Amino acid sequence: EAQVTQNPRYLITVTGKKLTVTCSQNMNHEYMSWYRQDPGLGLRQIYYSMNVEVTDKGDVPEGYKVSRKEKRNFPLILESPSPNQTSLYFCASSMSPAQETQYFGPGTRLLVL
């Protein structure tokens, strides 16, 4: 089954404790992206990757890192999480940004205390 998986689905952590949210897709997609969703602000793009070893900042990259060492995986790293990074995070993938369908992961709900 074609899918984007994210782990963990729910995470409660404390300020400053490094964490990684994993994202994996099984569709051989080249374009992958991370978004955060906040009430009243909607979805905002954090980082995206056009292919292996190619990553670019989106609208709200501050406080986040990403890497793309393999085509299927695109982890999101919070080196020193802060409470303002409490949010719902989505990973998505598609063959290219011009493809009609982006496939979204199920979301990761993060609470930073």
Add this chain to the structure above:
Amino acid sequence: KNEVEQSPQNLTAQEGEFITINCSYSVGISALHWLQQHPGGGIVSLFMLSSGKKKHGRLIATINIQEKHSSLHITASHPRDSAVYICAVRSGNQFYFGTGTSLTVIP
């Protein structure tokens, strides 16, 4: 100021009604997408438009590039259409999103 504005924010309709959700954008775009977010949180792509009109079943999406405006119409609405509908625009390789329209269809 958000690059993408949607209206209305919330919409309640009776089953069978014709529904329109509007999206305006202020940036130059390569394409516009409509997404649906289910009550459980999952997001699915509905349409991608760069011009004209597209139809999938009871859903119709239109775009007017000159006016920087798109509409999503739902004909013969059904309670299963209850969801948040999100407009997104692609500018280069980046995406910008509206804050969504929460639709509730009452039986």
